[in-house]
Amino acid sequence: MRLLVCGGAGFIGSAFVRRMLAKHADWEIAVFDKLTYAGNLDNLKTVEADSRYSFVRGDICDREAVGGAIEGAGGIDAIVNFAAETHVDRSIDSPEDFLKTDILGTHTLLEVVRERGISRMVQVSTDEVYGSIDEGSFCETDRISASSPYSASKAGGDLQVLAYHTTFGTPALITRGSNTYGPYQYPEKLIPLFVTNALEGGQLPLYGDGMNVRDWLHADDHADGIEAALLSGRPGEVYNIGGGNERTNREITEIILDELGLSWDTTVKQVTDRPGHDRRYSISCEKAKTELGWQPQVDFEAGLRDTIRWYRDNEWWWHKIKHGTAEFADWRARWYETRG
Ligand code: NAD
Numbered sequence: 001m002r003l004l005v006c007g008g009a010g011f012i013g014s015a016f017v018r019r020m021l022a023k024h025a026d027w028e029i030a031v032f033d034k035l036t037y038a039g040n041l042d043n044l045k046t047v048e049a050d051s052r053y054s055f056v057r058g059d060i061c062d063r064e065a066v067g068g069a070i071e072g073a074g075g076i077d078a079i080v081n082f083a084a085e086t087h088v089d090r091s092i093d094s095p096e097d098f099l100k101t102d103i104l105g106t107h108t109l110l111e112v113v114r115e116r117g118i119s120r121m122v123q124v125s126t127d128e129v130y131g132s133i134d135e136g137s138f139c140e141t142d143r144i145s146a147s148s149p150y151s152a153s154k155a156g157g158d159l160q161v162l163a164y165h166t167t168f169g170t171p172a173l174i175t176r177g178s179n180t181y182g183p184y185q186y187p188e189k190l191i192p193l194f195v196t197n198a199l200e201g202g203q204l205p206l207y208g209d210g211m212n213v214r215d216w217l218h219a220d221d222h223a224d225g226i227e228a229a230l231l232s233g234r235p236g237e238v239y240n241i242g243g244g245n246e247r248t249n250r251e252i253t254e255i256i257l258d259e260l261g262l263s264w265d266t267t268v269k270q271v272t273d274r275p276g277h278d279r280r281y282s283i284s285c286e287k288a289k290t291e292l293g294w295q296p297q298v299d300f301e302a303g304l305r306d307t308i309r310w311y312r313d314n315e316w317w318w319h320k321i322k323h324g325t326a327e328f329a330d331w332r333a334r335w336y337e338t339r340g
């Protein structure tokens, strides 16, 4: 199997690359990544000497660059697309790049697949496209109802995939994963932000009442779900990939504080809520379990505590992200300093 993994220098893409190279001796992986603020070659350090791995810097909106990467790899069997702008808060702050990468970039990859007769594409999407649900769980045939510019852009990418399959027979399919946690996640997202802030003696900015619910999935389980869809999924289909671990943000915060031996009163600061903040995400993963034979393996509390310890023990990885350039400080100032 020869793969082009777009967005493979990000959090879940790099987990997928590391894990697939470890699991499959005969796979070759070319990573194609723009290296935005969220892309980081440190995430791929453990595979950089592996002759089955190569890296090309480029933008998925640039059709010629994608084609060049495919030719450079000597042809490919499939594209797995992780490349996206992924942070909901940044999509509220400045949505344009989300529309470009998440919609136009996906469209560009579909055109490349069509033009070159590539036999498979997996579009990595999100449970956020369904929006919030008070009770029960969304299944793949439910209506999409995106709330943020991020989820609307991901939904636009999903609709392109389904339309290309219907119109041109493009052999593409979609996975919709739930909130993912693990090592190497850019420290703008809830878990790495709270853990690294806590480790630096800073505050944990909990939005609103902290009772929003997310379904947490370990990055290794997410990678395995995408692998199962790549190997056994049907073109034109959608597969939900969730951890089955619904927790409020308060519960997540309590585990972080407990693991690090800190108290709520001195660290947590309740701040103005995110606009359009979805209350609860929940997906049914019966289709992935029965059709793909996939199910999550990582125990949530053990996985979260391991993850917290990984950030504690790998300050080299996150310290330069938070303090090595002005990028993170600018974001923090723009977003958090206005939230009373
Ligand atoms: P991330 O932000 O950590 O990484 C995104 C990667 O895409 C980065 O390496 C970045 O450089 C690259 N990229 C961005 N724009 C690009 C472009 N135009 N061309 C090429 N590369 C580009 O993201 P993540 O959290 O690893 O998410 C990966 C995918 O999984 C995304 O599609 C996201 O929507 C989806 N997803 C994420 C989660 C989650 O909880 N993190 C859950 C479900 C689905």
Ligand code: DAU
Residues within 6 Å of the ligand: 086, 087, 088, 089, 125, 126, 127, 128, 177, 178, 179, 180, 188, 189, 190, 191, 193, 205, 206, 207, 208, 212, 213, 214, 249, 274, 281
């Ligand atoms: O559901 C899948 C999605 O999960 C992915 O598609 C997205 O790419 C990924 O970023 C994530 O989106 P969320 O908005 O759920 O993740 P985030 O880590 O930003 O927020 C998780 C919850 O924590 C959410 O209810 C908002 C809250 N939160 C977040 C931050 C950054 C806070 O209370 N304070 C914060 O500072």
